[in-house]
Amino acid sequence: MTEAATFVDSSVAILYASQTGNAESISYNIYEEAVKRGYAAAWNVLDDHEKLGFNSLRTVVFVVSTTGDGDPPDNSTKFWRVLRKTTRGNKTAYTHLRYTILGLGDTNYSNFCNTAQRLDSQLQAAGAQAFYAKGLADDGTGLEETVEPWIEGLWAALPAVVKCESAEDVEQVTEAIGRVAIAPANSAPVPLMLDFAAMADLKAITDLECPPWLAPEPAPVPVQADGMAPFAARIASAQLITSPEALKRTWLMSLDLAGHAHSQWRAGDAFNVYAPNDAELVNALLVRLGVSDDEASKLAVLEQVDPKLALPAHLHRFTTEPVSIRDLLTWAVDLSVAPRKQTLRALADCCTETTDRDRLLFLCSRQGVQTFNELRRQAPTALDILHAFASCSVTAGRLIEILPALQPRSYSICSAPADGHWRFAFNVVEYSLEVVDPFSSAEDSSTSLVPAKINRKGLCTPWLEALANKDKKILVALRPNIGGFRLPEADSRPVIMVGPGTGVAPFIGFLQQRIQEIQDGRLAETPFTWLFFGCRHYAYDYLFQSELEDMHANQVLTKLSTCFSRDAAARERFGVPRYVQDEMLAQWEAIGELLVEKDAILFVCGDAKGMGKDVNEAVAEILVKYAEKHPEAVARLVETPSADEGGLSKVQALQVLMLWAKQKRYLRDLWA
Numbered sequence: 078m079t080e081a082a083t084f085v086d087s088s089v090a091i092l093y094a095s096q097t098g099n100a101e102s103i104s105y106n107i108y109e110e111a112v113k114r115g116y117a118a119a120w121n122v123l124d125d126h127e128k129l130g131f132n133s134l135r136t137v138v139f140v141v142s143t144t145g146d147g148d149p150p151d152n153s154t155k156f157w158r159v160l161r162k163t164t165r166g167n168k169t170a171y172t173h174l175r176y177t178i179l180g181l182g183d184t185n186y187s188n189f190c191n192t193a194q195r196l197d198s199q200l201q202a203a204g205a206q207a208f209y210a211k212g213l214a215d216d217g218t219g220l221e222e223t224v225e226p227w228i229e230g231l232w233a234a235l236p237a238v239v240k241c242e243s244a245e246d247v248e249q250v251t252e253a254i255g256r257v258a259i260a261p262a263n264s265a266p267v268p269l270m271l272d273f274a275a276m277a278d279l280k281a282i283t284d285l286e287c288p289p290w291l292a293p294e295p296a297p298v299p300v301q302a303d304g305m306a307p308f309a310a311r312i313a314s315a316q317l318i319t320s321p322e323a324l325k326r327t328w329l330m331s332l333d334l335a336g337h338a339h340s341q342w343r344a345g346d347a348f349n350v351y352a353p354n355d356a357e358l359v360n361a362l363l364v365r366l367g368v369s370d371d372e373a374s375k376l377a378v379l380e381q382v383d384p385k386l387a388l389p390a391h392l393h394r395f396t397t398e399p400v401s402i403r404d405l406l407t408w409a410v411d412l413s414v415a416p417r418k419q420t421l422r423a424l425a426d427c428c429t430e431t432t433d434r435d436r437l438l439f440l441c442s443r444q445g446v447q448t449f450n451e452l453r454r455q456a457p458t459a460l461d462i463l464h465a466f467a468s469c470s471v472t473a474g475r476l477i478e479i480l481p482a483l484q485p486r487s488y489s490i491c492s493a494p495a496d497g498h499w500r501f502a503f504n505v506v507e508y509s510l511e512v513v514d515p516f517s518s519a520e521d522s523s524t525s526l527v528p529a530k531i532n533r534k535g536l537c538t539p540w541l542e543a544l545a546n547k548d549k550k551i552l553v554a555l556r557p558n559i560g561g562f563r564l565p566e567a568d569s570r571p572v573i574m575v576g577p578g579t580g581v582a583p584f585i586g587f588l589q590q591r592i593q594e595i596q597d598g599r600l601a602e603t604p605f606t607w608l609f610f611g612c613r614h615y616a617y618d619y620l621f622q623s624e625l626e627d628m629h630a631n632q633v634l635t636k637l638s639t640c641f642s643r644d645a646a647a648r649e650r651f652g653v654p655r656y657v658q659d660e661m662l663a664q665w666e667a668i669g670e671l672l673v674e675k676d677a678i679l680f681v682c683g684d685a686k687g688m689g690k691d692v693n694e695a696v697a698e699i700l701v702k703y704a705e706k707h708p709e710a711v712a713r714l715v716e717t718p719s720a721d722e723g724g725l726s727k728v729q730a731l732q733v734l735m736l737w738a739k740q741k742r743y744l745r746d747l748w749a
């Protein structure tokens with residue numbers, strides 16, 4: 078038995094990589110629980126590995142999500158660089174390390190939990206040993222189903238590798254958690270008769286740019302993992318680009334960069350928008366928490382009561398920087414994200430009525446999975462939960478501590494640097510859903526939730542819409558496309574672009590880049606470009622129609638294939654809605670020739686779940702068909718033809734696509 082296998086460590090490091098906050102908050106919960114159980118524990122983001130001296134750590138719990146097209150989150154970029162360097166050709170670099178991994182992903186994407194899988198194989202190849210089997214949680218079906226039992230198993234596995242310092246202190250530590258020193262509310266909680274339906278109809282939206290502590294000047298702001306600091310950009314113009322009959326409203330906004338980030342960005346990049354929680358939601362929450370207006374505006378600092386237990390990363394800075402409760406609730410924590418079990422458990426501890434407490438605990442139990450899933454489907458806000466469980470007397474401090482960090486929202490830039498502006502298109506997120514009593518199927522069938530059909534809305538896009546044409550500045554930060562979703566400069570290879578709906582955005586930037594390259598004389602001839610665009614109706618939501626048709630007329634865009642899934646003519650002709658992948662299949666031979674014979678680059682942008690998967694399948698089918706008709710082309714794709722067909726099997730075609738993705742000939746920018 079090796080020393081690493083028998084060694085009992087004095088502490089455990091819990092490290093996370095997270096794009097939208099799930100892995101961050103789950104890893105924090107693990108850390109909090111580890112401290113409660115008496116372990117000496119550290120908790121940090123992977124990119125801070127140097128601070129922790131990663132290479133000498135001996136026991137690590139990783140919680141990592143996957144983003145983009147199987148990519149690791151932005152806040153682990155530096156870590157991956159170091160890991161690659163340390164492990165390259167070195168099979169013993171991590172023989173001293175015992176680890177386990179909780180991966181978060183979504184089976185609707187084609188590279189399920191790729192970050193966790195890659196991390197596992199790289200650590201193993203460098204001699205590290207897993208002390209507990211990795212868990213892969215699926216956001217598509219509900220993370221909790223895997224996360225909860227995996228964490229339970231972790232507590233069973235951990236004592237074999239890490240010494241538990243002070244189990245007897247558990248109660249005392251539990252008491253101390255959550256006591257952050259902010260102005261205590263002196264008025265009694267005021268019950269407010271609000272329910273899901275009323276909350277969902279809130280109309281007013283704040284037009285605040287951001288509080289001083291979030292603003293780039295004079296206060297320093299956290300620099301992003303990609304090295305780009307946030308800055309304030311003025312909304313130069315905003316235009317509704319769909320007609321009133323369209324199912325969704327799409328806006329085209331243009332941001333004046335005023336010299337910021339000017340030289341560093343390229344067409345295909347994205348940027349983050351820092352948006353606040355709805356002002357009315359914050360006001361109503363303050364009332365429910367019993368925090369008066371005065372108290373909400375007073376500046377306070379947060380205090381780490383238990384020295385062993387660090388505050389969540391997004392709250393660290395407020396241990397030294399004074400901040401008001403209102404600003405924290407508006408800008409620091411996400412009030413509208415559906416609650417996690419850990420949050421509900423913490424709220425249960427604050428209930429004075431046993432019915433409320435029992436119900437919250439039931440939602441967190443194994444038997445309560447169905448009820449919990451139903452509750453999450455209804456996307457309740459933090460306030461909805463507090464109204465549903467009226468005896469929950471959580472303090473503002475504890476609530477701020479247990480809610481996840483408010484994450485910026487990301488948008489693709491649809492311009493090229495010559496434009497001098499970041500243009501971007503967004504759909505206003507609004508939807509309605511049926512609310513039924515989540516407890517109606519449970520044993521206890523009395524209800525505290527109001528059944529109704531309710532409207533919900535997104536956090537960022539309604540806020541942006543409300544700022545349209547108001548001459549406001551918003552806080553933004555560049556997110557360079559590290560996955561390489563960029564048009565190679567002055568490159569003469571043919572390009573196929575697939576971008577239905579707002580997925581067309583980066584391609585407008587690509588084509589602008591092409592125009593510039595032609596004007597600058599960097600391209601002798603105009604390379605072949607082909608765009609597949611799709612939407613519901615030609616007349617209502619054909620985004621960028623005139624721009625695309627102009628570019629097609631002057632041949633910067635050589636070929637433009639469109640399909641309108643809900644138009645009567647298309648319906649009549651095809652009998653079913655027709656999407657970009659159907660249009661591509663109809664033109665399989667031309668696409669096959671470009672990809673197989675002409676070394677074309679294929680870009681796909683848009684919805685990952687439906688379109689991304691369907692286009693991937695369609696391209697694989699196109700390759701199979703092309704190989705069938707042109708058997709001589711098979712050798713250009715694979716070393717050995719498929720035994721059955723003597724040509725190219727579907728599995729082989731999918732492998733070819735994976736290879737092309739590695740070679741950056743097949744690039745995808747997909748979102749949820």
Ligand SMILES: Cc1cc2nc3c(=O)[nH]c(=O)nc-3n(C[C@H](O)[C@H](O)[C@H](O)COP(=O)(O)O)c2cc1C
Binds near residue numbers: 095098101187190220
């Ligand atoms: C834009 C986007 C791309 C994603 N890509 C993948 C992917 O390629 N593979 C996967 O397994 N999950 C993917 N996911 C799912 C996330 O990994 C999952 O939702 C996870 O809970 C996010 O955790 P985080 O908030 O810590 O980043 C993606 C999610 C989004 C929003």
